[in-house]
Amino acid sequence: MELPGGVVVWAITHHDTLQALLADPRVGKNPQLWTTFREGRLPYGWPLLNFVAVPGMVTADGEDHKRLRGLLSQAFTPRRIAALTPTVEARTLTLLDAVAEVAERQGEFDLREHFAYPLPIQVIGELFGLAPDQHDDLHALSETLVSSAATPEAAIAAQRDLNALLASVVAAKRAEPGDDLTTDLIAAREAGLDLDRQRLSEAELVGTLLLMLIAGHETTLNLITNAVRALFAHPDQLRLVLDGAQPWSAVVEETLRHDSPVGQFPLRYATEDLEVGDVVIRRGEALLASYAAAGRDAGHYPDADRFDLARQPARHLSFGHGPHFCLGSGLARLEAETALRHLFGRFPGLAPAAGEQPEPIRSFVSNSVRTLRVTVRGATGNDGAPACGGDGSGHPVT
Numbered sequence: 001m002e003l004p005g006g007v008v009v010w011a012i013t014h015h016d017t018l019q020a021l022l023a024d025p026r027v028g029k030n031p032q033l034w035t036t037f038r039e040g041r042l043p044y045g046w047p048l049l050n051f052v053a054v055p056g057m058v059t060a061d062g063e064d065h066k067r068l069r070g071l072l073s074q075a076f077t078p079r080r081i082a083a084l085t086p087t088v089e090a091r092t093l094t095l096l097d098a099v100a101e102v103a104e105r106q107g108e109f110d111l112r113e114h115f116a117y118p119l120p121i122q123v124i125g126e127l128f129g130l131a132p133d134q135h136d137d138l139h140a141l142s143e144t145l146v147s148s149a150a151t152p153e154a155a156i157a158a159q160r161d162l163n164a165l166l167a168s169v170v171a172a173k174r175a176e177p178g179d180d181l182t183t184d185l186i187a188a189r190e191a192g193l194d195l196d197r198q199r200l201s202e203a204e205l206v207g208t209l210l211l212m213l214i215a216g217h218e219t220t221l222n223l224i225t226n227a228v229r230a231l232f233a234h235p236d237q238l239r240l241v242l243d244g245a246q247p248w249s250a251v252v253e254e255t256l257r258h259d260s261p262v263g264q265f266p267l268r269y270a271t272e273d274l275e276v277g278d279v280v281i282r283r284g285e286a287l288l289a290s291y292a293a294a295g296r297d298a299g300h301y302p303d304a305d306r307f308d309l310a311r312q313p314a315r316h317l318s319f320g321h322g323p324h325f326c327l328g329s330g331l332a333r334l335e336a337e338t339a340l341r342h343l344f345g346r347f348p349g350l351a352p353a354a355g356e357q358p359e360p361i362r363s364f365v366s367n368s369v370r371t372l373r374v375t376v377r378g379a380t381g382n383d384g385a386p387a388c389g390g391d392g393s394g395h396p397v398t
């Protein structure tokens with residue numbers, strides 16, 4: 001398929017093929033493996049350049065990948081994620097109080113802007129020690145970065161401003177270390193400066209921050225938004241959850257499959273000629289992981305377009321697969337389940353606002369809608385949802 005700027009790649013849209021290629025050692029993520037990149041043939045201001053070239057785990061292979069991922073993996077273990085439950089609960093309840101006020105004043109509110117966005121940005125921002133007044137700048141810049149509608153000039157400016165923002169975060173934490181993951185990354189870099197093998201370059205430090213902060217909020221924002229839309233469109237499925245016949249975790253997993261928050265993720269490269277079905281992907285050619293398409297692959301999922309909480313098995317590829325499997329899947333699940341449980345606990349009559357016909361985000365990566373205006377007929381005034389992950393599903397948070 002053709003990406004913006006006329007760049008040609010192989011889109012991998014079938015579930016089983018995608019699963020196999022994501023774990024295939026003959027497929028790498030270092031952009032130097034890509035002939036088009038190596039030969040400098042990408043167009044000026046190519047909007048996806050950042051995904052392809054950001055220095056960090058997402059563009060690294062083998063030992064390099066292990067080194068970069070290892071720096072953060074300890075912070076996202078099931079135990080560490082479970083310990084975040086009270087924070088996620090508290091942020092969720094505070095946000096719901098705020099949206100209840102907006103709803104009362106205006107009769108409706110944009111659920112994406114006032115609830116689905118602030119929850120994950122607050123949580124990831126806090127983990128990495130961002131000042132709250134940096135959240136909106138970060139979000140605005142990252143929206144440009146994932147946009148397929150940005151002009152080359154806008155894409156380059158967003159990249160520059162984002163790097164400047166993150167460099168200022170690093171400088172502030174160097175001057176005044178905190179109890180946060182940015183401080184930990186700086187310490188890892190400084191501890192490794194004499195040890196060539198463990199060294200984290202300054203560019204990798206900023207690249208890792210960029211990856212974590214964007215991946216840590218844009219995706220979960222889409223997941224919460226997409227789940228609410230799916231429940232609006234399938235009131236029978238919502239009823240199953242409200243009656244306790246299905247857990248909130250099933251809503252999260254089925255949304256991930258049915259409407260993957262990451263539509264497609266650029267890019268991977270063949271390190272040798274690969275026979276895939278009846279085509280040959282040549283060494284040096286690029287592959288695009290098409291997660292949204294794979295989630296609707298009728299060859300893998302019976303009646304793939306149906307949103308069905310009872311689907312068995314509920315497995316999907318929407319957090320990736322293989323060595324680059326999403327580092328934040330446990331956090332995303334915790335945030336989305338908590339958000340949905342409390343949202344519908346507080347506002348059982350939640351419904352789309354009259355005339356709301358949301359437009360899709362114009363992005364190659366991010367899959368959701370730009371707004372989701374809702375009304376809250378029959379709010380309970382307090383939250384009848386069970387506390388702390390108690391949806392009875394027993395679903396693990398990783």
Ligand code: HEM
Nearest residue numbers: 057058215216219220223265318319320324326327328332
């Ligand atoms: C609904 C929420 C999320 C979805 C759907 C999602 C999806 C994905 C996918 C599909 C990948 C694989 C990309 C590829 O190589 O093709 C990935 C990787 C990654 N995700 Fe997530 N993600 C989510 C939330 C998060 C959160 C909350 C964080 C951080 C706290 C995070 C951090 C990462 C990182 C660091 C990687 C790269 C891992 C590596 O290259 O080894 N993600 N995610």
